[in-house]
Amino acid sequence: MMKTMVRVLGLTALPLLAAVCSSDHEPATLPLPVVARGGGLSAFVTAEGYTVELAELRVALGDLQFTVGGETHAGLLRDARRALVREAFAHPGHYAGGEVTGQLAGAFIIDAFAPGEVALGTATLLEGDYHGANFTFRAASTEDGLAADDPLLGHTALMAGTASRAGAAYTFHAVLDIDAGTQMVGAPFTLALRAGAGATLALAVLAVDPSTEGDSLLDGVDFAALDPDGNHVVEILPGDAAHNIIRRTLQVHDHWWVDVR
Amino acid sequence: MRKIVVVSTLAAVAACGGDAGTGTLAAEIWGEDFIEHGIPASEFADGWSVTFGKFLVSVGGLTLARGGSPPDVSDDTQRVFDVTRAGPFPILTRVVPSGRYDTTSYRLAPATAATVPGNCAEADLDLMRDRGYSVYVEGTAQKAGRTKTFRWAFATDTTYHACQSTAVVDSNAAASIQITIHGDHLFYDDLFSSTPAVTFEVVAGADADDDGEVTPAELQAFDIRTLPNYGTGSTGIDNLWDFVSHLTRTLGHIDGEGHCETR
Numbered sequence: 068m069m070k071t072m073v074r075v076l077g078l079t080a081l082p083l084l085a086a087v088c089s090s091d092h093e094p095a096t097l098p099l100p101v102v103a104r105g106g107g108l109s110a111f112v113t114a115e116g117y118t119v120e121l122a123e124l125r126v127a128l129g130d131l132q133f134t135v136g137g138e139t140h141a142g143l144l145r146d147a148r149r150a151l152v153r154e155a156f157a158h159p160g161h162y163a164g165g166e167v168t169g170q171l172a173g174a175f176i177i178d179a180f181a182p183g184e185v186a187l188g189t190a191t192l193l194e195g196d197y198h199g200a201n202f203t204f205r206a207a208s209t210e211d212g213l214a215a216d217d218p219l220l221g222h223t224a225l226m227a228g229t230a231s232r233a234g235a236a237y238t239f240h241a242v243l244d245i246d247a248g249t250q251m252v253g254a255p256f257t258l259a260l261r262a263g264a265g266a267t268l269a270l271a272v273l274a275v276d277p278s279t280e281g282d283s284l285l286d287g288v289d290f291a292a293l294d295p296d297g298n299h300v301v302e303i304l305p306g307d308a309a310h311n312i313i314r315r316t317l318q319v320h321d322h323w324w325v326d327v328r
Numbered sequence: 329m330r331k332i333v334v335v336s337t338l339a340a341v342a343a344c345g346g347d348a349g350t351g352t353l354a355a356e357i358w359g360e361d362f363i364e365h366g367i368p369a370s371e372f373a374d375g376w377s378v379t380f381g382k383f384l385v386s387v388g389g390l391t392l393a394r395g396g397s398p399p400d401v402s403d404d405t406q407r408v409f410d411v412t413r414a415g416p417f418p419i420l421t422r423v424v425p426s427g428r429y430d431t432t433s434y435r436l437a438p439a440t441a442a443t444v445p446g447n448c449a450e451a452d453l454d455l456m457r458d459r460g461y462s463v464y465v466e467g468t469a470q471k472a473g474r475t476k477t478f479r480w481a482f483a484t485d486t487t488y489h490a491c492q493s494t495a496v497v498d499s500n501a502a503a504s505i506q507i508t509i510h511g512d513h514l515f516y517d518d519l520f521s522s523t524p525a526v527t528f529e530v531v532a533g534a535d536a537d538d539d540g541e542v543t544p545a546e547l548q549a550f551d552i553r554t555l556p557n558y559g560t561g562s563t564g565i566d567n568l569w570d571f572v573s574h575l576t577r578t579l580g581h582i583d584g585e586g587h588c589e590t591r
Binding site: 248249251308309312315318319321 | 520521522553554555556559560561562563564
């Protein structure tokens with residue numbers, strides 16, 4: 068499974084940890100800045116043998132959540148969680164992941180090719196042992212500050228680049244729609260957060276699953292088969308089978324990561 | 329192992345702020361009309377209908393509690409019920425402190441050698457115990473002269489907790505809590521949508537040898553990645569068998585449409 072990238076913050080004293088686990092200590096609420104990681108993505112090889120170089124990957128999402136694993140072990144922590152995060156008893160199967168004890172509400176555009184990190188805001192997290200992060204997909208709108216002719220408007224994601232195999236190169240452009248409200252659940256996010264600690268959380272989209280599985284964002288897409296006119300230009304649009312494959316992959320937590328720095 | 333713990337002390341009642349006194353609280357299980365009589369075509373988005381010949385569930389780990397207090401009833405006995413039979417069927421009845429029993433949990437878990445019959449036939453109990461099944465369904469789907477059958481067994485292990493039960497036990501009175509099994513969830517076309525459609529056409533299309541039975545192997549071989557529906561969220565599920573298996577984690581409810589959290 069996933070490689071574990073452990074960053075432990077602020078484990079300054081055992082008495083503090085004991086206090087977190089005791090029933091008479093109300094967990095502290097900590098503000099942590101959240102950024103989106105830019106800087107581009109390295110070339111990767113798909114399961115079909117295409118070497119892909121992405122030039123664009125933008126995703127519209129919102130309402131980040133940060134989760135601790137398993138059951139909370141102190142009633143006060145649960146009470147504090149309810150105060151922080153709107154309680155929503157989920158329909159069975161319509162909720163997965165740990166207990167949500169941190170959040171950053173709002174609407175964001177994640178641009179993997181932004182020149183550097185882009186500030187998203189300040190999340191509020193209860194102290195605890197974090198193991199995952201969630202967010203909600205949405206459609207981009209003019210309220211995101213996009214130009215009126217931005218092709219991302221009204222859609223969830225744009226992906227563009229070139230795919231090469233056996234001497235043939237295909238320029239592709241994919242427009243992706245994911246139903247608003249669809250959650251990405253369980254991005255790796257490991258942080259032992261204690262009162263007084265500070266950190267910046269960096270959300271990143273990954274072209275390749277960092278585990279040994281090595282799945283790529285474009286596995287299952289045969290670009291040659293999508294080029295019947297032989298012009299080596301491939302457009303992938305909502306409703307296409309390839310679109311359904313890519314949008315499904317983009318929802319998988321293997322392709323998201325929250326780094327702690 | 330059968331372990332039943334009933335706590336009924338005045339001190340506990342006082343601690344929970346409930347009325348003094350005791351009453352009886354029953355737990356039962358029901359498959360509703362959809363499992364007993366079938367899911368009509370009107371419920372399906374694509375015109376199919378389904379009837380179940382068998383719908384076995386292995387239920388245990390039952391706890392009944394007032395709010396966040398320790399459970400007043402805790403019963404580890406695992407029982408197998410065939411919820412195609414006309415129910416509801418009783419699971420247990422206990423004398424409990426009066427109060428509002430709004431926190432219930434239970435498991436649909438693989439049967440073991442210790443599992444006992446709830447209402448099922450001995451042969452069905454053996455099937456569940458010998459193979460470690462938690463859910464077993466047999467059924468027939470029909471649409472416009474087309475018929476598909478299925479026999480699917482699952483070993484999923486799902487704990488339904490923080491179920492929002494609604495029973496209020498008054499002093500010297502009786503109340504009940506119902507584990508409700510929703511058979512239509514097996515045919516949802518999305519694992520996470522709050523408004524999934526109930527469909528069968530894709531499942532029918534998985535019958536690769538067209539012999540009329542949709543087998544687990546055929547579902548396993550059916551790649552769902554190109555489908556516009558059959559959303560799988562972040563699970564990475566890519567075939568129909570894993571999809572339906574995951575849906576077994578949504579079967580359990582409380583008191584009809586009441587919800588639980590799952591793990």
